[in-house]
Amino acid sequence: MIDFSIPAEVAALRDEIRAFVVEEIVPYETDPRLTQHGPNDDLRAELVERARNRGLLTFQADRRFGGRGPSHVDQAVLFEAAGWSTLGPVALNCAAPDEGNMFLLSKIANEAQAESFLVPVIDGHQRSVFAMTEPGGAGSDPGQLATQAVFDGTEYTVNGRKWLITGAPGAKTWIIMADVQSNSHGPAGPTLFLCDGGEPGIVIERVMDTMDRNYVEGHGVVRFDGLRLPPTAVLGEVGQAFRYAQLRLAPARLTHCMRWLGAAARAQSIAIEYARTRTAFGKPLGEHEGVGFMLADNEIALQQCRLAIWWACWQLDQGAKGRHESSMVKAMVAEELFRVADRCVQVLGGIGISDETPIGMIFRDIRAFRLYDGPTEVHKYAISRQVLRVPEPRS
Structure with missing residues (x-):
């Protein structure tokens, strides 16, 4: 039922x-x-x-x-x-990114790692980052990972450059994705590492100017310049970074959707109140059909998004991996909430593009949300691959 x-x-x-x-x-x-x-x-x-x-x-x-x-x-x-x-x-x-990082660490960090890197984040005493995205390298396609880690049997040396690393300045818990090169001492491949943000070898070059402004300390450009890490810094197993990233991504996509649904609902409430009280051409704005229809479209979209999120979350609660379901929901919700925010700006007119209300900020941030955890087009590509798979023959 x-x-x-x-x-x-x-x-x-x-x-x-x-x-x-x-x-x-x-x-x-x-x-x-x-x-x-x-x-x-x-x-x-x-x-x-x-x-x-x-x-x-x-x-x-x-x-x-x-x-x-x-x-x-x-x-x-x-x-x-x-x-x-x-x-x-x-x-x-x-x-984000702390919520997703806490989820990942709670699943795969060992006891010592959890005590040093997870508990302080849960307690709110320090922040975390997930360092994967690279200029010209890993992003929507993590297979283009260019950051390398060389293992000499005693320690790993990490070199590479990352950008759009949310919250990098001041963060203490770092999860770094690097490609362990083939070596005679053990396994190789894309690997997650844990380290303290104050380690020598982590160079924060600058903070990027972006349209959104809701993430603590913005998005940084980071260089790993001979970062030396012990084997105990490996998070999980060597070579398993992509699998662990997927473990994090499905729930993280959905929590993004949940948070932005709340922000879009806030924008709608402001637009409704404005349409009730602002008059034009002899009557309240909301009584003009064009405005009323925009508010109605918003209400429909918000409820569609809410139910879609609940459905995907129910799938996760039933034990599903949720990769396909979360892609569908992320693609739909990101686009629909952007339209909701856009219509709210339109209802408010000139005031909507100002900082006199939070709607302008919500609009900019939701526009950026369409790219978080994969742009809509990447999710649609993954969804199409799933639906086009050749079905298994029936017995």
Whole structure:
């Protein structure tokens, strides 16, 4: 039986999260520490302490690490509430890339690695990065990985260049993807490494200027210049980076969708209130058919996105890997929420392209969301390959 009811305890936590975001986090949206490169570390620390004081910090973490261990479907409800402000996930410690990195580390880090690199992130005391994307190398196609790691039997030496590395300045927990070269000491291939962001050999060249500004300290260009790491820095097994990345990607695609659904719903609420109160040509804007239809289209799209996210999350909760399902949802939700935000800008007219309301910021950030964790076209390519597979013969 299909059941769309939300358990009472999840609904209560959702309402608590929404109230926290509205009461304590929304006022920070005009704070000067929310810069062109996103909230700075000082602002993040202040927001995190507010969530900690309310008992809501990192609510999505596994119970063994002090979190509430919500199911994927539960997360869909809770992350949407957190996303009501683009600063909400930052405060609650459920923003990317930390949220996805915490999920990955909780699955494959050993006990010592978890103690050093995962627990401090869960506790909100340090940030993390996932260093994969490269200029001219790995990106939507990780098979183009150019960063290399050479193993001499004692340690690995990593050299390469990455960019669009979210939150690189000031991050302490680094997950680095590098291609271990063939050697006589052990296995080779694409591998994940864990290290401290202060290690010699990690050079942050600059922070890129991008249209979005919701990620702490923005997106960095990073060079690994003779970074030396011990064998204990290997996360999981050598040569298994692509498999581990897929383990992280399906849930991370969906949590992106959840958070941005919350932001788009916020934009819609502002547009509705504006259409009720702003008059033009003798009546409220919302009574003009063109405006009313845009708001109706938004309401339809928001509910379609919500149900699609819940469906994919239900698949994960049933034990599915969710790669195909999450690709479908990410492709659809990213495009639909962009249209929702665009229509909200249109309803507000000139004020919609300003910073007088958060709609302009939401619009820019959701435009960037269409590229996070793979652009729509890459997901559609993967979906088409799946549906075009030759079916197995029936017995």
